[in-house]
Amino acid sequence: TAYSFTAQITIGDHDRGCSAALVDPEWVLTAASCFAAAPGAAVPAGVPRTGTSIVVGPPELSQSFLKDTRRQVVELVPRTDRDVVLARLSRPVTKVPPIGLASAGPAAGEELKFTGYGRTASEWAPLDLHTGVYGVGSADTTTAAVTGKAGVAACAGDAGGPVFREASGKATLVGLNGRSYQGGCFGTDPAETRTDGLVTRVDDLGAWVNSVVGAARITDFNGDGVEDVAIADPKAAVGGKDGAGLVRIVYGGGKGTTSVNQDLDWVPGGSEEGDWFGESIDTVDYNQDGYTDLVVGTPSEDLDKATDAGMVDVLYGATGGIGTGSVKDAHFEQDTGTGSIAGSAPETGDRMGQAVAAGTTVSGEPFLVIGVPGEAIGSVPKAGMAFYVRDSTSVGITTANVGITQDSSGVPGAVEANDAFGSSVAAYANHFAIGAPNEAIGTDAAAGNLAVFSHKLNSENRPTPLFGLDQDLDTVAGAAEAGDQFGKSLALVPYRPAGAAAATDSILAVGSPGEDLDV
Known part of the structure; x- marks a missing residue:
């Protein structure tokens, strides 16, 4: 050797x-x-x-x-x-x-x-x-x-x-x-x-x-080595249907623009009023062919009689751009596919795909984190959950397709009505985070919290919970108060500590839009 x-x-x-x-x-x-x-x-x-x-x-x-x-x-x-x-x-x-x-x-x-x-x-x-x-x-x-x-x-x-x-x-x-x-x-x-x-x-x-x-990976839907841009417009009208939603694509190097919506025959579903296609988006080379793929959440999609049940699609890049390859899409909706997603049923108000995050682990496995904040857990309405999907190879052998709730082992908080766990998600190679902005902290309703995970799978084949954060902790600014909605929005990036050879840590930014400030 x-x-x-x-x-x-x-x-x-x-x-x-x-x-x-x-x-x-x-x-x-x-x-x-x-x-x-x-x-x-x-x-x-x-x-x-x-x-x-x-x-x-x-x-x-x-x-x-x-x-x-x-x-x-x-x-x-x-x-x-x-x-x-x-x-x-x-x-x-x-x-x-x-x-x-x-x-x-x-x-x-x-x-x-x-x-x-x-x-x-x-x-x-x-x-x-x-x-x-x-x-x-x-x-x-x-x-x-x-x-x-x-x-x-x-x-x-x-x-x-x-x-x-x-x-x-x-x-x-x-x-x-x-x-x-x-x-x-x-x-x-x-x-x-x-x-x-x-x-x-x-x-x-x-x-x-x-x-x-050492350069940051660029978004490159057509594989020409020039950065491309995706712009979500979830309230856009498509075919006269208000709020159907679309995503606009700008190809770098002057190669033109296009828009992706559900009226295209290769995109699952159909454009309907209030679908909000593109309410959440992210990018990842999900099938690992070198072309960046577009992850799109459509949280207000109706599925049969379940209104606002929601779904998520991974739209594949190719030489001619998104949707031009022989395989167009990987589709995720409850009661279809495999794993926990297949084992759960779409229900009114689930809003699957209200938040999505995608990336690759340190070992190179592509993953998705899909928020379903309106999911009922047992008889508890709108407690919320997230699906974690990870593929071990470019041919789609699934390492994990699991649901994560506040009843999962080690996850901070507890399943309660209207917590909306999964309203926000953020992820990168080292860690990911899931927000529950309506979580009550003590007697303070909707004060909010979040949970942070590593990609290492535990004995339940779920990502390992590391810790939770809320504003009653000494290490977090402010204090938990009713309506703060701490964790309503999240962003996460890798961080290399001084002296370390690689970015082994992460920096997490947390939005708290309901916070009151003295003036």
């Missing part, structure tokens, strides 16, 4: 193969030319135009290891000054340590090691990682001329593979395999014996790699 940071890339249905170096749990460095439509053609940023899979770690390892490290490439960020591209994986690889970039470039006369999954002298498509040694002849600002030692050359399929320096048992990345004469490679003219090649330097790209890897 010494060189398990080496990755094997397969483009299309084995149309083309390359190698790569894992430089971050979610990113590999490889040759941009691997993705070019024609030799010398520029590689566009965004989702690869041809489906691309990747395996990180030597294929001679166990199949369970391969299952854990097989991913899709969902985003490309190319360089313009050399044959290099950063490729983002559909979810992090946690079992393989990335390789760091070298602090110095290749020097004439030194030896560097290279690895890859390309051809060998005897195999067209080998299954095992192979290695070789280069002698460096010369170097300029972006490339280095090298010669393979002992008659070993980089072969077809090795392009983009790591070229690295080893010292004290540690490998650091100097460059990527580029062009080669391929002397001695399977399928090469036997008269060609040259093992010379050209390596693309990456040792000076640390700042660029860090800026790309």
Whole structure:
């Protein structure tokens, strides 16, 4: 496993193969030319135009290891000054340590090691990682001329593979395999014996790699690498129906605008007066194909005789924008689908989807938090609940589809009439929060509280409750008073504590719209 940071890339249905170096749990460095439509053609940023899979770690390892490290490439960020591209994986690889970039470039006369999954002298498509040694002849600002030692050359399929320096048992990345004469490679003219090649330097790209890897993920419904915007307009009239609701989409880079509503034949339901389609929205790459998907809550949707029962849809992005792919939508309404959502019935005033939050966990699993503030819990009306849905893979194997109420183990507060638990939700990779703005604190009606959870599932297969907050706590400003509605709105972002390597904490903002202030 010494060189398990080496990755094997397969483009299309084995149309083309390359190698790569894992430089971050979610990113590999490889040759941009691997993705070019024609030799010398520029590689566009965004989702690869041809489906691309990747395996990180030597294929001679166990199949369970391969299952854990097989991913899709969902985003490309190319360089313009050399044959290099950063490729983002559909979810992090946690079992393989990335390789760091070298602090110095290749020097004439030194030896560097290279690895890859390309051809060998005897195999067209080998299954095992192979290695070789280069002698460096010369170097300029972006490339280095090298010669393979002992008659070993980089072969077809090795392009983009790591070229690295080893010292004290540690490998650091100097460059990527580029062009080669391929002397001695399977399928090469036997008269060609040259093992010379050209390596693309990456040792000076640390700042660029860090800026790309550390950048906030953009909303990109059409996968072109340019940020898009969704604007909810839930009270808009559609087809003369007031309050039917719609969501307006603005595609970045001057690629136009559109609107999404329930009168489109691929959007569930139909536009009706007072549906409020888009009352809540969020975004996430829910099916992990690289295109951002739009999560839409329609809390006033009538379902059969249940008025304002509500529902939620995940509308999938694609090359032409939202709704242009072969699969358009993942639909959520009570009494359909699987898990707790299927096990509950739509009732008048449930308002499923009044609040929605979406994201991916630290391990890369996409999730939804869906507020249902009007849900009756047993015989207690409008106590409220939230559904938590999490998928373990891009093919939709569900890890969790559970309901959370104030009767769930460890959740602060108690189920009471009109608490409206689930009126607000906020979520990110580390934590999520659910508000109950009508919760009584002592004798103060509608003072409000909230509960904070981690994504770790407990023995009930529910997210683990961590703590609750209300204004009677010493650590919270103000005091619980009737009508404060603490927790009516929530926002949450990740936070990296000083000295920490990653954003392990979160910052939570809480709205309390009914708070009285002395003037």
